[in-house]
Amino acid sequence: MSPSQTLxxxxxxxxxxxxxxxxDQQRMLLRDKVDAMARRLRGEKGEDWRWALRDISMHIEPGDSVGLIGxxxxxxxxxxxxxxxxxxxxxxxxDVRGRIGALIEIRAGIHPDLTGRENIYLFGALLGLRRREVATRFDDIVEFARLGGAIDRQVKFYSSGMQMRLGFAVAAYLEPxxxxxxxxxxVGDAVFQQRCLDRMREVAEQGTTIVFVSHDLPAVESICRRGIWLEQGSIRVDAGIKEAMAGYRDSIEAQSEAGGRTGEPIQLLKHEVRGEERESLTTDEPMTVELTLGGDYRGDATLHLGVSExxxxxxxxxxxxxxxxGGDRRVSCVIPRLPLPRGRYTLWAGVYSIGRTDGGTxxxxHSTGQFDVFGPMLDSPPRAVVLAAPVFVPHHWEE
Known part of the structure; x- marks a missing residue:
């Protein structure tokens, strides 16, 4: 793009x-260590460097909502x-065009020696807003941050939660x-996190461009339409949010399966997940999980099974x-009516001894593998809800 073109x-x-x-030698990636070793073998001098980002190219249009995951x-x-x-x-x-509202650290953009009120007007001035423009939004910011009389107290006397609430309210209400x-x-409590997510949806609907970094994948999926998955400083996937999430989740599961659990008293020798007709699983129909455990352990234990997305x-x-x-032991679990909608899921398993004070693992x-469920999709939630409830409940309506 030429400099004369305006974004x-x-x-x-x-x-x-x-x-x-x-x-930091202990945190360097293997390929960075190899590069550093090659430079030393060639007799090149200089510091060893760790590359945090590698060849990142992306274009985000106005009004896009993008989740950075990894x-x-x-x-x-x-x-x-x-x-x-x-x-x-x-x-x-x-190149980032326009006013930027950012919350990347608790005190980002907040001056500790100024009061909450003074910080609001200072932030607005830095964004290029006139004082009267900030004043029209002032009450909304104070109400959202739930600061009350503390708005005229120096921010250095705020708790971390109060500082975070002020920072987010200022960033989100001054129309970046x-x-x-x-x-x-x-850092915030669950109620405030929900209010922040709701406000992010509101500003997204108003046309604000959003870039959201979080390990809370359901929250990212509920807000963002596009996902960028970073791995070792490079873009692994840049696609629709569901596609990016699916790739990232598959990677997490593959790492879990490859992690190995050598040395544990019990090993999972075999597992099978099947439906009523064996070859497929269907919502609201029977599901059977059959496990074969092996090992020399003798005693009472608790087997835990879980299903995740x-x-x-x-x-x-x-x-x-x-x-x-001791020896092999086969255990089956039957779920008469599978309460999952259409999608791909992961089966998890763990075995723990009974009566041990150390937890007795x-x-x-760990993840044992994936399975697909065929059936109805979940209804889309209203915008005020973080995400769709994950369990399918058979129901009917009467009037």
Whole structure:
């Protein structure tokens, strides 16, 4: 794009962006260590560097809502900080057009020696708003942040939760063209997190561009239409939010399955998930899970089964006490009416001894594989709800 071309307000554009930090040898990726070793073998001098971002190119249109997902250390927060110009790239081009409202740290944009009131007007001035424009939004900001009489107290005397509420309210209510939000929302309580998510949906519907970083995948999926999955500083997937989430979840599950549980007293030798007709599972019809456990452990234990949509937190979990006598043991669990809608799910299993004070892990909680369910889709939730309820409930209506 030539310099003479003007991008619309709310546009985010990055081209071949690279970012590096001086390396912490214990945290360097293997390929960075290999590169450093090769340089030393060639006799080249200089510091070893860790690349946090590698060749990031993306174009976000005005009004898009984008979720940045990925594991810790994948580069999400670094990219967000460069979009706010807190950091600058080693190489490449970053162009963000319009006013930016950002919440990337608890105190981001908040001066501790000023009062809450003074901070609101200061932030507005930095965004280029006139004092009367800020005044028209002042009451909404104070009400949303639930600060009351504390608005005229110096911010350095606020709790971390109060600072976060003020920071988000200011960023979200002063009508930015681009709203950037990092995982910092996790500091707030569940009620305030819900209110923040609702406000993010409102500003998205008003045409504000949103970039949201969070490990709360259902929250990201409920707000964002597009997902960018970062892995080791590179874009792995840039697609619709469901496609990006599916790829990321598959990666999490594959890592769990490959992690290995050697040395544990109990091993899962075999498992099978089948429906009434064996080859498929259907909503509201029977599901059978058959496990074969192996090991020399003898004693009472509890077998836990869970079903999730990608993370280790199950949609539902079932437990059963078993007596293990050494050797192989086959256990079956039958669910008469499967309460899951159409989709792909993950089965989890774990075995723990009974009566042990140390927790008695015999087989740690882990993913055993995926299965597909055929049946109805869930109804779409109203915009005020974080996400669709994950369980299908058979029902009918009468009037």
């Amino acid at each position: 619309p307000l709310g546009t985010i554009r990055t081209e071949q962006v690279w970012k590096r930090f001086k390396a 594991s810790n250390g994948s580069g999400k927060s670094t990219l967000l900080k460069m979009l706010t110009r807190v950091m600058y790239p080693y190489g490449g081009v970053i 063209h681009v709203l950037l939000v990092d995982e910092v929302l996790a 990608g993370t280790s937190s199950p949609i539902f979990q079932i437990s059963h006490e078993v007596r293990l006598t 015999l087989m740690s909680w």
